[in-house]
Amino acid sequence: MKFTIKRTAFLNRLADVQRAISSRTTIPILTGIKIIADRDGLTLTGSDSDISIEAFIPIEEESNQLEIEETGAIVLQARFFNEIVRKLPEETMTVEVLDRFQTSITSASASFTINGIDANNYPHLPVIDENESFHLPVNLFKQVINQTVIAASSHESRPILTGINIVIENEQLLAVATDSHRLSQRVIPLSMTPEQAQKTYNVVIPAKSLIELAKTLEDTAETIEMMVTENQVLFKTENLYFYSRLLEGRYPDTNRLIPDQTATSVEFDAHTLLGSIERASLLSHEGKNNVVKLSVNPDRIKISGNSPEVGNVEEEVAFKSMTGESIDLSFNPDYMKDALRAFGQMDIKVKFTSPVRPFILVPAAEGKEFIQLITPVRTF
Amino acid sequence: MDIGLLHFDEPKRDTSRKIIHVDMDAFFASVEERENPNLKGKPVIIARHPKETGGKGVVATANYEARKYGVHSAMSAQRAFELCPHGQFIPGHFDLYRAISAQVREVFRRYTDMIEPLSLDEAYLDVTSNKMGLKSATLIAQRIQREIWEKVHLTSSAGVSYNKFIAKLASDFHKPAGLTVIPPEDALQFLRELPIEKFYGVGKKSLEKMHELNIFTGEDLYQRSELELIHHFGKMGYSLYRKVRGIDNAPVQPFRERKSIGKEDTYHQILRTEPEVIAELRKLTVKVQSSLSKNQKHGKTVVIKIRYADFETVTKRMTLPHYVRDKEELFFQAQNLWYEIGMIEKGVRLLGVTVTGLDPLTFENIVLPLWEAEASNKEIETEND
Structure with a gap:
């Protein structure tokens, strides 16, 4: 196998494939990256047996400046192969498999020879029927x-x-994830x-x-x-x-877990609310109980945190509108922060049913395409 | 003490408190003597006879007669037998000891609620302010000793001082049935004359090191600088520097927090199948869960204990990122731990489930009932079994 390629083009694909390669695998060959050169181009493969990634660099794409002199295949240690390619001096590089899987990597006057492994030992990726896609x-x-x-x-x-x-x-x-304390759903x-x-x-x-x-x-x-x-x-x-x-x-x-009734609904700017939660959680993180309390009243919404070991915090939160009954409830601020960050900068509605029932966050512009659900914390 | 740029003031002594340490004399053995007067004057060793157990047991207590032969608690019963072959080996009657201990605690409670039990047979009492309005802690200690005798016919030794550390040393000073009072003005002299091994925390290993450093008594300890002691003994050095100066501010803690709640069961019929084990684990987790909620506690670590037919005992723990309290979750974790280490082919004679890392239940993360349907199905399955 022998090919020459534009180094940056190669490096980009290498980085993609590298995502699948773990240095802590129990199967030694999986610490390597498989390179196949054929008439159409290069195929790079990496896998940790949970994830496998295969990238193709076509010869016909001229920006790759790919020339294949000799077809073939090799497996190289991914970690330092990547380091070598990254540090080579020239814009192009040449890879050539020599005797007994020794592989040379050259770029201008720099030349490495590293030990490779027979590509025949690399496991096969699954064959997936592409009809049903x-x-x-x-x-x-x-x-x-x-x-x-x-x-x-x-x-x-x-x-x-x-x-x-x-x-x-x-x-x-429909995508759903939950760790049993919160849930995120997107359609x-x-x-x-x-x-x-x-x-x-x-x-x-x-x-x-x-x-x-x-x-x-x-x-x-x-x-x-x-x-x-x-x-x-x-x-x-x-x-x-x-x-x-x-x-x-x-x-x-x-x-069935997503509440369909609302007792209290408040509209916030997600980013502003995030700021308030972040401040309130500063102390709760230090304390044993990572809990903040939200008090919703028609004229005033207050967030507070009390950690007996460190101190307490209280803040009045800016909101756009509120409908329904007053409510007091506590929750883990980390869940709230993650949820709010997922909304980015937009107006959201937070809908509560009871202090001990899950509450949900949805975009203010109605729709069911994105829901974040958080379970509150019951305090005693 | 100076460290770098910093100067630390010498620690000061607080002599304002009145602390009593009460220690029942050879408690378990004395109870047995009380129950069976024939034992009087004979060496009594609370342990099963090594001949019955194949030499496995450990001595829980020995009376003063047996101690003359060098028998002491925590010694193997086999060794005790070698030292004192004619000793009376008696298996402990722990329910009785517990009942008597509770009676003794009632005596304490007449004087104060600031009681910190260390075990069934000893406790610290803070009587600085007491229910009788008595000024003299010595008088209180005398009354307590007398009342214990009247109530349960057992002797106790008491130590009186201004902190827990000295009070405990004092109760140990004259035994049995002794009362030793160490007022603040005598404390330093008392501590300086004490052999170094009497200082709390100085065990076998640190004793060797003390001797290497030519520290044999409190006096020797007193002469060393704080920095030197910290250098050699770390945190214990810091504490010893203070103790030998009569400083120990640890409060009497009437509500010592429980660190774990667990239940275990021994099976007369060895469990030989996995469904049996799983069913027993479910029973245990239900009990643990109800005890947790009774005590208003929750914890993050689940431990299972398995004793096999051949008496090999193994434990395995799992620490979760959140508190477990719900019985389904607890059962699930216990079951997983069993799947991880359990070997049903060895036969199971004992199972235990414990939750540790307990914190008071001041809050509870509400859990989505994700597995509710699944759990009720399972219960139906086990019922069918």
Whole structure:
């Protein structure tokens, strides 16, 4: 195998594939990156057995300045191969496999020779039937990911809750995540063929996979293709294949948890409310009880935190409008902060039913496409 | 003490409090003697006879007669038997000891509610202000000793001083049935004459180190600088520097926080199948949960204990990012721990479930009922079993 390529073009793809490679894997070959050179271009593969990423660099794309002198394949240690490529002096670089999988990397007068591994030892990625695929709008799907992963559990005690439940039916995609103290749900419309619209998919994708996927998605791409099998999902853009394992088990039915009644509704500017919560949580974080209290009255909304070990804080919160009954309740400010950040700068409504029932945050402009739910804290 | 730019003032002594330490004399053994007068004058060792247990037991207490042979608590019963072969080995009757301990505590409570029990047989009392309005702590100690005798026919030793540290040393000074009073003006002299191993916290290892440093008595300790003691003994050095100067401000804590709540069960019929184990775990978690809510506590760490048929005992713990209180969650965690380490083929004779890292339940994170449907299904399944 021998090829020459523009270094920055190579580095970008390398960085994508690297996302799937963990240095702490128990399978030694997975610390490596597989490179295949054929007549059409280069294929880079990385995997940690939960996520696999395959990137293609086509020869026909001239900006890559890719020339393949000899086809072939090799596996190289990902961590230092990446470092080497990053630090090479010239704009182009040449990779050549020599005897016994030794591989030389040269750029101008710099030349490295590193030990490679026979690519035949690299495991095979799953073969996924590409017939049953559908397209997702990239920008919206990235939003879906960023808005839901915050509510996924980071604790392995309930593995299924470390994932995002994605349900596709009736030409829409519903994503839900919950760690049992809060829940985030987002719905986006999909454009589907009548045939696709007949089908239903219900999968749980590890949040970690989706976080990595979101990072590889370029804003320039318009759509991403999604394919689902029994235990895998493949996301495909033009030159990138992203495989993830699915979580096994039944995701709890969360729809029944979202309250449909409202006793009190307050409209806030999300960013302003976030500022107040952040201040109130400064002390609660120091104390043992990470709890802040919200008192909602028609003329005045007050947030307060009391941590006997450190001190207390009180602030009057600016709000746009309030309807319904007065209410006092306490909650974990961290959940509130995560939820508010997911809204960014927009007007939101916070809807309460009771001090011991979950409350929800929704965009002020009505609609059910985005809901954040938080359970309050019962104080004694 | 000077550290870098900083100068620390010498610590000052607070002699305003009146503390009594009461220690029942050879408590368990004395109870047995009381119950069975034939034991009087014989060496009594509270432990199962090593011949019955294959040499496994540990001595809980020995009476003064047995102590003459070198028998002491925490010694293996086998060793005690070697030292004192004609000793009367008696398995402990702990329900009785607990009942008597409660009677003794009633005596204390006549004088103060500031009682800090250390175990069944000893407690600190703060009598600075007391229910009888008595000025003299010595008089209170005398009355308490007499009332304990009248009520339960057992002797106790008491120490009276201005802090817990000296009061405990004092109660140990004349035993049995002794009363030692160490007023502030005598305290420093008393401490300086004390052998170094009497200082609380000086165990076997630090004793060796003390001796290496030529520290044998309180006096030797007193001569060392604070920095030197901190250098050699860390936090204990800091505390010893103060103790030998008669400074110990630790308050009498009447409500010592419970650190854990657990339940365990021994099975006469060894459990040989997984469904049996799971069903027992469910029973235990229900009990633990109800005890947690009775005590208004919640904790983050779940521990299971398994004793196999061959007496091998293992424990495994799981610390969660949030408090567990809900019984489903508790059961789920206990079950997972069993799946992680349990070996059903070994046969199970004891199971225990404990929640530790307890905090008072001043707040509770409400949990979404995600698994409600699932849990009720499971209950139906186990009922069918």
